[in-house]
Amino acid sequence: SQQGEEDPQALSIQEGENATMNCSYKTSINNLQWYRQNSGRGLVHLILIRSNEREKHSGRLRVTLDTSKKSSSLLITASRAADTASYFCATDLLFSGGYNKLIFGAGTRLAVHP
Amino acid sequence: KAGVTQTPRYLIKTRGQQVTLSCSPISGHRSVSWYQQTPGQGLQFLFEYFSETQRNKGNFPGRFSGRQFSNSRSEMNVSTLELGDSALYLCASSVEGGRGSEAFFGQGTRLTVV
Numbered sequence: 574s575q576q577g578e579e580d581p582q583a584l585s586i587q588e589g590e591n592a593t594m595n596c597s598y599k600t601s602i603n604n605l606q607w608y609r610q611n612s613g614r615g616l617v618h619l620i621l622i623r624s625n626e627r628e629k630h631s632g633r634l635r636v637t638l639d640t641s642k643k644s645s646s647l648l649i650t651a652s653r654a655a656d657t658a659s660y661f662c663a664t665d666l667l668f669s670g671g672y673n674k675l676i677f678g679a680g681t682r683l684a685v686h687p
Numbered sequence: 688k689a690g691v692t693q694t695p696r697y698l699i700k701t702r703g704q705q706v707t708l709s710c711s712p713i714s715g716h717r718s719v720s721w722y723q724q725t726p727g728q729g730l731q732f733l734f735e736y737f738s739e740t741q742r743n744k745g746n747f748p749g750r751f752s753g754r755q756f757s758n759s760r761s762e763m764n765v766s767t768l769e770l771g772d773s774a775l776y777l778c779a780s781s782v783e784g785g786r787g788s789e790a791f792f793g794q795g796t797r798l799t800v801v
Contacts, residue, residue, distance in 0.1 A: 606789065606790065608792070613724075613775055613795075613797075614794055614795065615691075615693075615777060615792045615793050615794035615795050616777060616779075616792035617792070618789055618790065618791055618792070621789050661730065663730075663790075674720070674732050674735060674743045674745070675720070675722075675732065675779075675790060676732070677722075677729060677730035677731075678729075679729050680729070
């Protein structure tokens, strides 16, 4: 089964509004990364948050991590039509037995309407 | 700095054939990972290579194999193709693939098996 689960599965908002996506996972992690994917193309790395961090910012992105609840959230502020994409969280497990084995959630499909 | 380059971008193959996909990582990156993305299973880890050695492997049949060359370029091979192998194959590179390494993805190779 997948480690991460995103919520909601789909989100539709208007330009200028904020979009919040959540990710929950099951086992202890080293870090959690968020990615964006446009129309089945490659994944664009957005942000990495380590297990000892609680919040990170990058431009209009804000990511939080709550290891006690095994959850993370991605907030996109002042959304634009160009933010329309699927967003995935990926966890690097603490005991994955190897390196860089990312476990992905099913993703949130975000649609931003002009 | 050039990003991760995957070739070819699109492939159409017939059941029973084999296929080889190529990935050139970001310059200086020594870890290369491969992922399969399908609508039904989402993004799943195939394997990871570092310094020409496979360090981690996902739960895929032996028809899926890979290798890494001394210049860190990697190839993956799928033999005896099945219809279910139709997917977007993504390659990711990172500096060393250790804990906390950001993984950067290529645009993917879309394989269609007919």
